[in-house]
Amino acid sequence: MSLTRRDFAAKTALTGAGVALAGSVGALATAPNALAAADIESEGEESDIARGHGGVGYGPLIPDPDGILALPAGFKYRVITYSGRTKLESGEITPSNHDGTAAFDGPRGTTLLVNNHELKGPRANWKYPVPLTEGLVYDPAAAGGCTVVEVRPDGRVAEWVGIAGTSTNCAGGRTPWGTWLTCEENSDKAGVNGMTKDHGYVFEVDPSDRRANRNPKPLKFFGRYDHEAVVIDPKRGHAYLTEDAASPNGLLFRWTPPKGFEYGRGRFRTLADDAGALQAFKCFDSGGKFVDDLSRATKIGTVYGVDWVDVPDRDARTVAVRKQFTDGQVTRARKLEGMWWGDGGAYIVSSYARAESPVQHDGQVWFYDPKRRTLTLKVLLGVNPDPSVDGAFDGPDNITVSPYGGLVIAEDGEGIQHLFGATDSGRTYPIARNELNIGTEEEPEYSEFAGVTFSCDGRTLYASIQTPGIMLAITGPWKRQKKN
Numbered sequence: 512m513s514l515t516r517r518d519f520a521a522k523t524a525l526t527g528a529g530v531a532l533a534g535s536v537g538a539l540a541t542a543p544n545a546l547a548a549a550d551i552e553s554e555g556e557e558s559d560i561a562r563g564h565g566g567v568g569y570g571p572l573i574p575d576p577d578g579i580l581a582l583p584a585g586f587k588y589r590v591i592t593y594s595g596r597t598k599l600e601s602g603e604i605t606p607s608n609h610d611g612t613a614a615f616d617g618p619r620g621t622t623l624l625v626n627n628h629e630l631k632g633p634r635a636n637w638k639y640p641v642p643l644t645e646g647l648v649y650d651p652a653a654a655g656g657c658t659v660v661e662v663r664p665d666g667r668v669a670e671w672v673g674i675a676g677t678s679t680n681c682a683g684g685r686t687p688w689g690t691w692l693t694c695e696e697n698s699d700k701a702g703v704n705g706m707t708k709d710h711g712y713v714f715e716v717d718p719s720d721r722r723a724n725r726n727p728k729p730l731k732f733f734g735r736y737d738h739e740a741v742v743i744d745p746k747r748g749h750a751y752l753t754e755d756a757a758s759p760n761g762l763l764f765r766w767t768p769p770k771g772f773e774y775g776r777g778r779f780r781t782l783a784d785d786a787g788a789l790q791a792f793k794c795f796d797s798g799g800k801f802v803d804d805l806s807r808a809t810k811i812g813t814v815y816g817v818d819w820v821d822v823p824d825r826d827a828r829t830v831a832v833r834k835q836f837t838d839g840q841v842t843r844a845r846k847l848e849g850m851w852w853g854d855g856g857a858y859i860v861s862s863y864a865r866a867e868s869p870v871q872h873d874g875q876v877w878f879y880d881p882k883r884r885t886l887t888l889k890v891l892l893g894v895n896p897d898p899s900v901d902g903a904f905d906g907p908d909n910i911t912v913s914p915y916g917g918l919v920i921a922e923d924g925e926g927i928q929h930l931f932g933a934t935d936s937g938r939t940y941p942i943a944r945n946e947l948n949i950g951t952e953e954e955p956e957y958s959e960f961a962g963v964t965f966s967c968d969g970r971t972l973y974a975s976i977q978t979p980g981i982m983l984a985i986t987g988p989w990k991r992q993k994k995n
Contacts, residue, residue: 567992568932568940579981581944586987588943591668591973592626592660594639594980599658599670606630606658607639609975609982611682611740611849611909612962613691615718620664622966623718624973625673625691626982627680629961630654633705639980641675646725648676650708655680657693659718660982673716674727678706681755682740682849682909683713688775691716692730694738696755698827711735711827713752715779723777731784733766734825736832740850742857744881748774751857751879753847754833757867760804760843762791762833763859763879765819784826790819791832794842794886805844805886806864806872813888815842817879844868844875849921853912856880858889860907862923873905873924876933890918890933898926904939909961914969916992921974923959930960930974934992943985945976 569583580588594607610627617623634640634654641656657673657680679697686692698711712729733741739753739761748768754761767788772778794802794815802808802815823835833843846862861875876890895905906924913919917934919942930943943960950956958978965972972985 567934567938569942569987569990572941572944575946578946578948579976580983580985581946582985582987583942586985588986589666589984591624591662591982591984592658592670592980593982597668597670599642599672601642601644601671603642604639605670605980606641606656607637607978607980609977609980610680610961611684611693612964612973612975612982613683613685614964614966614973615685615689615691616967617661617719622662622971624660624662624964624982625683625693625716625718626658626660626962626975627683627693628655628657628980629679629681629696629977630656631679631697632699642672643675644672647672647674647727649674649714649727649729650676650678650706650710652676652705652707653678653710655695657691657716659716662984671721673718673724674714676727677712677714678710681738682753684741684743684850684852686715686743686774687745689717689719690776691718692741694741694752696737696739698735698737698831709735711737713738713741717776720776728780730779730782731826732782732786732789734764734789734822734832735827737761739848742850742852743774744852744857746855747881748772749881751850751859753850753859755846755848756831756833757845759833760845760867761847762836762841762843763847764822765790765792789822789825791822791836791841792886793818793820793840801839802842803838804864804869805842805861805875805877806868806870808875808888809870809891811888811891815886817884817886848923849907849909851911851918854878855882858910858912858918859886860910860920862906862908874907876907876910876918876920895924895926898924901927901944904929904931906959908959909963911963911965913992914965915989919963919965919972921960921963923961926957928957928960930963930972932992938992940992942972943974947976947981949978 572581592605594605597605606628608629610629615623637654640654653676655677656675659673661669681696683693713733717723737756739755741752750766752764844861845864845868849860857879859877874892878887907920908923909921922929928945945957948955962975975982
């Protein structure tokens with residue numbers, strides 16, 4: 512049933528500020544100038560966030576003598592894979608450009624990690640593309656794909672191909688039944704950039720059953736566009752998908768499975784290309800006014816009602832999906848990127864907004880509540896005036912919900928790059944800093960973090976430095992972060 516603007520306005524009027532500000536108490540903030548309502552102290556006192564990190568987190572970061580990863584005291588890291596140095600079981604080199612990742616419990620105490628490789632265009636453009644393993648190739652012209660990394664209890668590591676011949680595998684999402692959905696952030700058609708098949712699809716990779724990954728099948732019912740991330744609502748069965756695109760800005764999608772469909776390993780392969788319903792979101796404020804772009808929200812705790820609009824042609828045969836809607840039909844947002852399911856809903860990142868958006872910012876994280884059909888702004892980063900100076904955070908990308916409370920966020924901004932945490936009440940704290948300079952001493956450059964995910968037991972935080980492609984395992988004295 513559609514939630515109309517009138518329904519949302521009426522609900523807000525009946526319950527007052529409780530609905531309009533739902534989520535503002537305990538909202539997240541990730542910059543000193545982005546304060547949650549619960550963190551603003553009375554009588555003119557300066558808040559903990561305004562003074563710094565308020566005592567949360569694990570303390571200052573200590574420079575790494577090896578020049579890879581600065582961590583707090585008591586923490587350490589281990590290199591799991593390193594493109595150009597480590598090898599797959601086949602003897603081929605670990606592919607480059609690590610991105611979205613999820614961890615799964617494997618047999619005999621192992622951890623299995625499915626690791627995307629964001630490689631766009633022809634294979635000849637890349638020194639270390641995903642190897643074309645027989646039976647696992649979608650398009651032999653494409654360079655991207657996924658590898659599966661097995662970390663054994665004794666510390667040994669094995670890596671093999673999960674899927675090859677896909678393009679620009681950026682984020683994705685894990686499923687409740689233990690598989691990984693890898694997303695192509697590129698919608699080249701066959702004949703473009705040397706491709707032999709259409710791209711812009713989602714594929715399923717099973718980390719624990721290599722045979723299940725043979726003969727890769729695009730899940731066309733999710734649509735063909737520049738995919739970023741996907742999550743599955745384990746209770747209602749919907750899939751939510753982000754699109755990272757501009758001119759015009761991208762969309763948030765919801766896929767509703769066909770009636771009677773039962774999720775499980777291999778079940779997606781049984782569905783027709785047009786199975787279920789694919790819809791794009793449309794937001795409106797508490798007064799019933801249509802919201803054209805998420806950048807309009809400038810206060811943490813902003814709540815929008817959400818409706819869903821049918822996609823006319825999900826395979827974008829002649830017109831890109833996001834261009835099939837006129838102004839006023841859907842809500843847009845720049846750089847819709849990482850997502851993670853937690854707390855009964857989906858955390859959704861809009862990495863930044865610039866001239867192509869109504870209002871500029873350096874990052875938002877929203878929370879979609881499927882039960883209430885509301886979207887609440889949890890994180891808002893003002894434009895970082897000097898990204899070369901350590902301290903501020905900008906450009907959130909991959910995220911995960913932490914077993915210790917709040918979120919862990921991978922930075923993909925300008926200048927210095929961090930992994931940072933945000934508690935439920937708004938305190939933020941650094942977890943790691945990338946110290947691998949891939950530029951020059953005069954003009955340093957630091958690659959983004961990606962693939963942030965905890966092991967299933969919560970003891971290890973895995974994350975990657977995208978360029979050249981290094982997967983890291985971070986361990987230390989993790990603790991639950993206080994809300995106040």
